Amino acid sequence: MTEQAPAPVEYLYGIEAGHDEGNEWVPTRVVRFRVTKKTPRRIYYLPREWGQPEQRFVDRIALERDGEVVRKSAGWWEPDLRVYLNEPVLEEDQRPSLDELKAAMAAAHPDRGGTDEGFIAARRRYERARATIPRAERNLV
Structure with missing residues (x-):
């Protein structure tokens, strides 16, 4: 067999x-x-x-x-x-820019139809991303 x-x-x-x-x-x-x-x-x-x-x-x-x-x-x-058909190759990490995070934060604001939880989460993501930028460059953003 x-x-x-x-x-x-x-x-x-x-x-x-x-x-x-x-x-x-x-x-x-x-x-x-x-x-x-x-x-x-x-x-x-x-x-x-x-x-x-x-x-x-x-x-x-x-x-x-x-x-x-x-x-x-x-x-x-x-x-x-x-x-x-074949595994595609992605470009390097495509994290949202500070401008995109700021726009997402504004869109999640309760005054614009968002929720408190959504706004808090969006602000936390924005603040975390902003903290990774050196202080000298922050004023340019």
């Missing part, structure tokens, strides 16, 4: 945008999706690793030709909006 070697696990890739999670900034990162099946026209994959049974697919011909494909039915927030 001969044993067969298990088939290698294949992955497709997506990019999860940087976002706030509670009081912490989660930077942009590459996410991988396990391939479950390949047919001549489609590649099926699982969009999440944590046991979600939903299976999605992309056009195999376009993906292999272009190296990436955009899912027309995906939401802008989904990491598999754009699916990559």
Whole structure:
């Protein structure tokens, strides 16, 4: 009786945008999706690793030709909006600038429809980022 070697696990890739999670900034990162099946026209994959049974697919011909494909039915927030055949290389850490953090803080203010908790968290992120800038450069910001 001969044993067969298990088939290698294949992955497709997506990019999860940087976002706030509670009081912490989660930077942009590459996410991988396990391939479950390949047919001549489609590649099926699982969009999440944590046991979600939903299976999605992309056009195999376009993906292999272009190296990436955009899912027309995906939401802008989904990491598999754009699916990559090979792992994409991200540019260096894409942290928000002080201006972006300041704008987020203003948008989270209760007078502008935000909540107290949201404003406090946004101000804390802004103050933490501002503290990393040397004092001589702070006046320029």
